[in-house]
Amino acid sequence: MSDQNKVNGNSKNEQLEQYRADDKGKKLTTNQGLKVAEDEFSLKAGERGPTLMEDFHFREKMTHFDHERIPERIVHARGFAAHGEFELYESLSEFTKADFLNDTSKKTPTFVRFSTVAGSRGSAETVRDARGFATKFYTEEGNYDLVGNNIPVFFIQDAIKFPDLVHALKPEPHNEMPQAASAHDTFWDFVANNQESAHMVMWAMSDRAIPRSFRMMEGFGVHTFRLVNDEGKAHFVKFHWKPVLGTHSLVWDEAQKISGKDPDFHRRDLWESIENGDYPEYELGLQIIAEEDEFNFDFDILDPTKLWPEEDVPVKIVGKMTLNRNVDNVFAETEQVAFHPGHVVPGIDFSNDPLLQGRLFSYTDTQLSRLGGPNFHELPINRPVCPFHNNQRDGISRHTINRGQVSYHKNSLAANTPSPTPEAEGGYVHYQEKVDGRKIRGRSESFKDHFSQATLFWNSMSEPEKQHLKNAFSFELGKVKSKSVQQQVVDMFGNVSVELATAFAEAIDAVPPQGEESSVTKSSPALSQLNTVKSPKTRKVGVIVGSIVSGEVADILQTLKSSGIQGECISDKLGRRTTDDGSELEIMHTFLTATSVIFDAIYVVGGSDDATFKKNALHFVNEAYAHYKPIGGTHEGLQWLNEAELTGEPGVVSGDGKDDFVKNFTEAISVHRHWNRQV
Ligand code: HDE
Numbered sequence: 001m002s003d004q005n006k007v008n009g010n011s012k013n014e015q016l017e018q019y020r021a022d023d024k025g026k027k028l029t030t031n032q033g034l035k036v037a038e039d040e041f042s043l044k045a046g047e048r049g050p051t052l053m054e055d056f057h058f059r060e061k062m063t064h065f066d067h068e069r070i071p072e073r074i075v076h077a078r079g080f081a082a083h084g085e086f087e088l089y090e091s092l093s094e095f096t097k098a099d100f101l102n103d104t105s106k107k108t109p110t111f112v113r114f115s116t117v118a119g120s121r122g123s124a125e126t127v128r129d130a131r132g133f134a135t136k137f138y139t140e141e142g143n144y145d146l147v148g149n150n151i152p153v154f155f156i157q158d159a160i161k162f163p164d165l166v167h168a169l170k171p172e173p174h175n176e177m178p179q180a181a182s183a184h185d186t187f188w189d190f191v192a193n194n195q196e197s198a199h200m201v202m203w204a205m206s207d208r209a210i211p212r213s214f215r216m217m218e219g220f221g222v223h224t225f226r227l228v229n230d231e232g233k234a235h236f237v238k239f240h241w242k243p244v245l246g247t248h249s250l251v252w253d254e255a256q257k258i259s260g261k262d263p264d265f266h267r268r269d270l271w272e273s274i275e276n277g278d279y280p281e282y283e284l285g286l287q288i289i290a291e292e293d294e295f296n297f298d299f300d301i302l303d304p305t306k307l308w309p310e311e312d313v314p315v316k317i318v319g320k321m322t323l324n325r326n327v328d329n330v331f332a333e334t335e336q337v338a339f340h341p342g343h344v345v346p347g348i349d350f351s352n353d354p355l356l357q358g359r360l361f362s363y364t365d366t367q368l369s370r371l372g373g374p375n376f377h378e379l380p381i382n383r384p385v386c387p388f389h390n391n392q393r394d395g396i397s398r399h400t401i402n403r404g405q406v407s408y409h410k411n412s413l414a415a416n417t418p419s420p421t422p423e424a425e426g427g428y429v430h431y432q433e434k435v436d437g438r439k440i441r442g443r444s445e446s447f448k449d450h451f452s453q454a455t456l457f458w459n460s461m462s463e464p465e466k467q468h469l470k471n472a473f474s475f476e477l478g479k480v481k482s483k484s485v486q487q488q489v490v491d492m493f494g495n496v497s498v499e500l501a502t503a504f505a506e507a508i509d510a511v512p513p514q515g516e517e518s519s520v521t522k523s524s525p526a527l528s529q530l531n532t533v534k535s536p537k538t539r540k541v542g543v544i545v546g547s548i549v550s551g552e553v554a555d556i557l558q559t560l561k562s563s564g565i566q567g568e569c570i571s572d573k574l575g576r577r578t579t580d581d582g583s584e585l586e587i588m589h590t591f592l593t594a595t596s597v598i599f600d601a602i603y604v605v606g607g608s609d610d611a612t613f614k615k616n617a618l619h620f621v622n623e624a625y626a627h628y629k630p631i632g633g634t635h636e637g638l639q640w641l642n643e644a645e646l647t648g649e650p651g652v653v654s655g656d657g658k659d660d661f662v663k664n665f666t667e668a669i670s671v672h673r674h675w676n677r678q679v
Pocket of ligand 1: 074115339
């Protein structure tokens with residue numbers, strides 16, 4: 001492994017080291033290095049007199065502060081990121097010459113930024129929205145960016161419609177409402193009048209749009225790309241990230257409550273997992289289609305509103321990414337990172353997907369205003385780990401001090417350097433696809449089926465997931481004021497599923513769709529989250545304990561911990577509780593600082609004579625029950641669950657025998673949510 005790319009003593013980390021500044025213990029100076037004698041009083045003409053222009057220290061400090069903000073991203077403004085590394089399981093040289101996908105001995109440093117799409121930078125994180133999942137691989141051949149989402153398809157088929165989509169989705173311009181929400185007239189007006197959005201809207205109204213955690217969602221490259229091998233042979237490819245912990249979601253009521261109780265819920269979850277050493281892991285998967293099979297599908301593989309059903313084109317798992325380091329500074333890293341689908345390496349190329357083609361323009365363009373000029377690639381987080389040389393010079397915030405008199409190609413004064421590299425030695429050459437056509441503004445007929453895959457998605461959902469979709473449509477359209485827009489959406493989704501459209505038409509007092517049920521009967525089991533990986537690992541349990549605690553509880557928490565389950569104690573006040581056998585429990589939360597919605601499960605122990613304590617405990621239990629979460633009860637808690645008539649209900653685990661309790665509760669936690677409850 002070359003020094004350039006080593007991960008432990010990670011060269012990206014080492015490279016960042018020269019930019020890290022730790023001011024602790026240092027003397028305060030101006031930006032020119034002048035030691036400052038006073039930092040609390042501005043320079044004045046007399047103690048009660050006016051401030052003087054001469055006060056360069058005040059002016060420098062204030063000017064810098066006045067310019068601390070940069071424009072937020074137009075979309076994906078609210079995001080959070082972490083560093084990691086990617087390991088390859090097997091060489092993919094058959095398909096691609098990309099070095100980081102060939103050499104299994106290499107660990108490639110990565111940086112991943114997760115985001116919501118619609119909200120501004122300070123908005124809540126558990127809103128209903130797609131999530132960005134953007135990965136930068138710092139490879140030895142240059143940076144490769146996989147700029148994806150947690151939904152495998154998109155709203156539109158052509159990039160020229162993106163400004164319209166985003167204008168319709170963002171808060172309405174006359175009153176700037178609502179923030180970070182699609183439940184408003186302009187969004188649904190766009191949907192009804194741009195029916196290519198049907199499939200993505202189904203995903204956006206499904207549980208996928210309210211993920212439990214960044215650690216528990218899939219990532220998709222969305223577009224069809226090309227892999228090209230050493231011999232120049234190409235395959236079409238779609239990229240997937242599969243979370244090792246499975247794909248899990250919140251329920252809508254819970255997501256809304258978290259938005260208020262902890263608007264930082266997702267970043268806190270990611271940050272704490274990494275700090276605890278529970279490193280989030282995602283496997284990289286590829287779906288590959290041979291060039292000669294391009295037309296063997298009942299959809300166009302260039303159409304970004306279509307997925308490739310995994311049952312038809314299996315996902316080949318090829319490697320794993322582990323996120324193992326939090327950022328040092330959110331602005332310098334998370335905010336200044338600049339992703340671009342056009343950052344590729346030899347062996348990865350594009351298809352003619354018209355959405356992808358437009359993105360290849362947009363991402364550099366937007367950085368020019370967001371990051372203030374053409375030198376954003378010199379920011380520490382954006383620098384490749386391999387050297388870069390060219391004849392680009394100057395511009396706002398240039399860091400490099402280029403030496404020498406020559407900054408042009410071709411030249412003789414510098415022996416014609418920097419010089420291009422032939423393809424055989426690693427120079428990037430675009431795939432030589434044959435293109436022959438007229439210049440037209442149009443779209444292929446093969447892009448015109450907007451409903452079959454939306455129905456495929458509907459057919460693939462389990463009953464609870466279908467119910468959540470009906471509820472989500474009823475909620476969103478219930479917020480729409482225009483009767484006409486509501487009716488247009490009902491009529492449109494009648495083409496997807498009459499059952500679905502009828503359900504929400506009834507909820508919003510619209511006329512149910514008149515047509516026949518869709519003739520599409522195909523389903524794809526891989527799309528249902530009920531079929532995902534189930535694991536108790538890293539799940540957070542709120543443990544309600546009073547002042548009288550049995551030593552067995554500490555024991556139970558310890559055993560749960562050995563399955564990766566984290567118990568956090570909640571009580572009426574903070575501090576430590578000593579159990580009857582002398583062990584200690586730390587109370588991390590009170591009924592005021594915690595809420596059931598930030599936990600995956602509630603375990604009620606009881607141990608208090610106070611009626612308010614019991615009332616608070618039961619409030620946690622009842623809310624968790626309504627959100628289908630596992631509930632455990634032992635000791636006095638067992639009695640409280642009996643009184644509340646919850647014992648024996650699905651996912652409610654109670655008992656005195658420690659071993660049985662731990663086993664059953666662990667199983668209940670792995671299931672995630674218990675949908676077979678009457679709530
Ligand atoms: Fe983006 N998108 N996008 N997008 N996108 C941006 O770039 C754009 C699309 C995605 O964490 C912007 O740096 C166009 C699909 C992510 O920094 C902007 C079109 C997918 C992120 C932009 C799309 C994405 C962005 C705003 C239609 C999933 C956040 C700030 C052709 C495959 C990256 C910026 C980060 C960000 C343009 C559609 C993913 C304006 C024109 C499809 C994850 O350039």
